[in-house]
Amino acid sequence: MNAAVFHEPGVVVVEDRPVPAVGPGDLLIKVRAASVCGTDLRISRHGHFKIAPGQHRVLGHEVAGEIVATGGPVVGYAVGDRVAVTPNVGCGRCGMCRRGLNNMCPDYEAFGVSLDGGFAEYLLVPAFAVQRGNVFGLPAGPPFGQAALAEPFSCCLRGVQAVGVGPQDDVLVVGAGPIGAFTVLLARLAGARRILVANRSRGRLDRIAGYGADTLIEVGDRDLVAAVRAETGGRGVDVAITAASSPQVQADAVQLLATHGRVNFFAGLGQGDPATPTTPRRWS
Ligand SMILES: [Zn+2]
Ligand SMILES: [Zn+2]
Known part of the structure; x- marks a missing residue:
């Protein structure tokens, strides 16, 4: 399959990769749309602390597509389902995850960061991500291009x-x-x-x-x-x-x-940007 793979800062290569093997409880998604996030651009330019030097990674974390294979029976999902995938997978055990803030988990995994992402013809969603609720069924209406925007939205x-x-x-x-x-x-x-x-x-x-x-x-x-x-x-x-x-x-x-x-402060700052002291104006 074709995949856009981050090699090092400034180098993203479209290359041929094997379609991922599907293990027990996994879902294989045929990617129909994957949108480009500012985070993808930042990683492609500057790398990411979760991508070790020399490690290659398929980018892309805003994904919609169709399930084309399941690793055995996976409760709630079937081949042919239209789905969107959310990127961050919390550990499920820490204080943040227990509060429902899995995006704040210190030990998170994420598609396009620590797991291969959606800038490829197929995306493997491993069983642990399926179990932690990262795959959502889509209604019949919206085209995949819109559905991929479910995550930033x-x-x-x-x-x-x-x-x-x-x-x-x-x-x-x-x-x-x-x-x-x-x-x-x-x-x-x-x-x-x-x-x-x-x-x-x-x-x-x-x-x-x-x-x-x-x-x-x-x-x-x-x-x-x-x-x-x-x-x-x-x-x-x-x-x-x-x-x-x-x-x-x-x-x-x-x-x-x-x-x-x-x-x-919705938009994050670049690594080099100093946090600016922000003192509200005073009212008397
Ligand atoms: Zn994003
Ligand atoms: Zn956690």
Whole structure:
């Protein structure tokens, strides 16, 4: 089968690999769609602490496809099922996993990181990942290209829920890429009063308008803090969600919070980026 394989930072090779062998309890998925995440780009450029030097890894962790083989009977799954796969597999035993936070497990495995991922014609989901709930059946409707986005979309859902967006909230989303678009859509569904989106490029802002944004702010070289303060009459926003990987954006987002505001630093920072001290403005 064809697979896109990370060899070392800067080197990803499309190569021929054997179709994985299916062991007891495993599922073999014919990949129909796998989307490219910022994490894939970061790994391809800089590597990952869970990929040892010299180790090769098939990238890709946002995957939808069809089950084409099972390792014996696997309860709840059958050949022909349309499924989406979620990437992180918690150990199932630690304090984080017991709280349902398997994405915070210190001993996690993940497709496209410590396990071969979805940038290949076939993805093997090992029995332990099947048992820990990493494979979800799909309804008949959505095409695979949309279903592959279930994973980033669910991350955004969690991100919006974590800051408790509701009908009294003015919400600022910084970054108008796919994550920003999902966040806008979900903030709208959560009942946000007003949604402001800031981005550097006009093109992406125009595209996000249809997702429910009320105010589009082209930051350009314009200061984000000044622009949002002007738009909100100096009040700031109740919720800020950063969907752009930038320490400056994180610092600015904190400055823009109204009293009792909440912030979610959704987009992570690169390894070299220092965490910026972020002191909220004082109110007297
Ligand atoms: Zn991702
Ligand atoms: Zn764990």
